[in-house]
Amino acid sequence: MSSLWIKLQADIVEHPKFIGLSAEAKWAFIEMMIYSQRNLSDGFIDGRVMRSKWSAEVIEELMTNDKESPSLTKVEDDYQLHNYAKYQRSREQVEAIRQVRIETGSRGGQATAQQRNSKPSSKTVAKVQQTSSKTEANRVAKKYPDTDTDTDTDTYLANTHIPPSGGSPGRKTKLDPNWQPDEALRSWTHGLAPALDIDFERGKFVDWFAQTGKTYGDWGATWRNWIRRAVEANPTLKAAPPPPKKQFGIEPEDV
Secondary structure (H helix, E strand, O other), X not given: OOOOOOOOOHHHHHOHHHHOOOHHHXXXXXXXXXXXXXXXXXXXXXXXXXXXXXXXXXXXXXXXXXXXXXXXXXXXXXEEEOOHHHHOOOHHHHHHXXXXXXXXXXXXXXXXXXXXXXXXXXXXXXXXXXXXXXXXXXXXXXXXXXXXXXXXOOOOOOOOOOOOOOOOOOOOEEOOOOOOOOXXXXXXHHHHOOOOOHHHHHHHHHHHHHHXXXXXXXXXXXXXXXXXXXXXXXXXXXXXXXXXXXXXXXXXXHO
């Protein structure tokens, strides 16, 4: 899978922010990047996950290794890896690449089936498949050019931005402070996390993106990803809330 790796420049061990870290903090920093890439969280790590995986001393060390741009910053109750999205593949990039591969495989399978039905010679089939593969490779190369260079002097190797899957990318906007999940999103959220207070979570969602200033083309999809990460960090949200308790022997519906 394309998401199961991260990029590190060879001279990271000599970087001023890295060289002064303890061995535990150095390894924790790499683990955090791996965790974020595996979960496609774009460098954000839920505070509950962070505190359960790494010690307070390590977290503090990564938050104070540079006055202006430390390796780790706190965003409300969560954390963000500095410049992660600039150097590692984002969720949008990974999903776009997966979609291209799916479409390429589908077209290749259709071409093979058509050639098999017309019963051409094996040489003809091979030639058609080779031409189709080259054409698709050229199309993908033009659409998503590789701009990595061996002379990159940043801490990590940069990766070219790839638009989200599903055709032309939508116009990205900041989240409207009055944004509300519609009935379909509320129904989906309740189905995934029955114990979640949707209105309370919506407030956290709006406040966080207002503070970070991030822009997206589909805030409904961003909400679904937000809820999935919340459930991953707190599986108890999947449990249905307990029924109201009786008060003085009276059923709630009788009050």
